Amino acid sequence: MKSHIKIGNAQGFWGDIIDAPARLLSSQPDLDYLTLDYLAEVSLSIMAVQRDQDPRLGYARDFLSVIGALAPHWRSGRKFRVVTNAGGLNPKACAEACAEALRKGGCAGLKIGLVTGDDVLPLMKNPGPLAPHFRHWETKEELATVADRLTTGHAYIGAAPVAEALALGADIVLTGRVADPSLAVAPCLHEFGWSPTDYDRIAQATIAGHLIECGTQVTGGIMTDWLNLDHATDLGFPIVEVAHDGDVVVTKPYGTGGTVSLMTVKEQFLYEMASSEVYLSPDAMVHLDEIEFHPAGDDRVRMAGAHGKAPTDFYKVSATYRDGFTASAMLTIVGHRAVDKARRTGAIILERVRRAGFELARANVECLGAGDVVPGVLRGPDPASLVEVVLRVTVADPQKEAVDRFVKEVAPMVTGGAPGTTGYAGGRAKVRPVFGYWPCLVPRDQVQATVEIVEA
């Protein structure tokens, strides 16, 4: 049994640096596990649109290029495993495409562990006595208010089935919705043989996973003192070294840009963290108050003090529902009284949509540069003094036709609006479907994760 393992995360979201996985492997020759996190709260709804257009889609296709880039490492005989939620809402199709990509890359014979069972949409559509659990987590609204418009519903399952896939010899574990930190917990369960009730160690691994799940956000990305950061062009992706006893060190490959410091780690620890002494994951209820970070060398920070208890009897569910259409258009307005001109331009665009016969359900006019990003809170210079501003007009409506009309009313302002109007090179704004976010719960015993192996 290994005394410790190195887990690196090289995708913090769907759209992160595409060559990061291969580069992390190259720059850290003893990396054991590579995790890739593709799923944010509403990512699955975007995948649902893609699957509607082609039933073979509905997963993070970026991952197929990653496989191509990783293939030479596998061919060279290197031992490492990949754990990723790239499967999105169609893990089976993703697995087939991955097997194909592996064969093309000369890696026939590698094993893909497919974890499914997170999809609870059928349950939500026919909830029966479960209906009270499906109330909106924040607003307590009944699911019935959106039930006919539901597009996705997935439970955040935990590390256990992922660890099972690793035990079956998977070189790549492909999942749909799995709690982000569980991608890092699973390798620890597998390698160290921790019991599922070894909650303190699982708590340490869970926070380790939380710290690296957003990629470079823990190695200097978006840090408060970012302007003082050296080598910000090429931030290293993060690695956690987890020991058998639950000791955790956060670091990054030697020679990469950015920094791992007490401040970067504390900032990321607090990122998207509820104001509470506990962090709920499907693997453990983590108690946060005793957590400490200590410097442990150059770009190395040790984490200690996470304590765990049994998780709750529920999985968190992220569901999405269709909520009409939206579009957002921008124009740049320059010269004397730029803000006045921008606001008038925005009002005219909306009025022209109204005169065309569409009452838009919601609209927002922002003058970016004039204090509208955090409106009423963050004020810069006197808006009357500004000689350039970006106008952003955003609308939403249940009727697609209304939003279609809106996007056609923007360009005419370049010739028929304020002097000094420019910045329309991008063309007509895109009309997009809106997906409302519906967080809720599902009892654990209603969700059965399954694991199968697909050979490339």
Add this chain to the structure above:
Amino acid sequence: MARPEADLVIVRLRDLAAARSGDKGSSANIGVIARSPAIFSFLVGWLTPQRVLEYFRPLGPTGIQSHIFTKLEAINFTLEGVLAGGGSRSLRIDAQGKTLGQALLEMEVDLPVPLADTLLPERHGVHRHE
């Protein structure tokens, strides 16, 4: 800005702390990390949930929660309902509250000179108001 209390120094929260914000549904959280133990002791009493809620009042938050992480010298605030519908529904450019941390760091902090000297021993370019 002349002030009646002669010996006050106005600094910004960014001189005292770092911050990071993100979304939680239609709420947003802001983690504030003190730059020193002395600053943390001061902020625990000064940067109250009420003060933070009042600061963000124009965005229409419906409430605030906070949690103090003593060992991390940090305070985590959750501004409830501040994102006008949240990541997928909000029409604001910052639908996910990514900028709220930076906005909070611009908050003015009035410090009596002796306290400023204690908290920011190496402060430069901070104007003393006579």
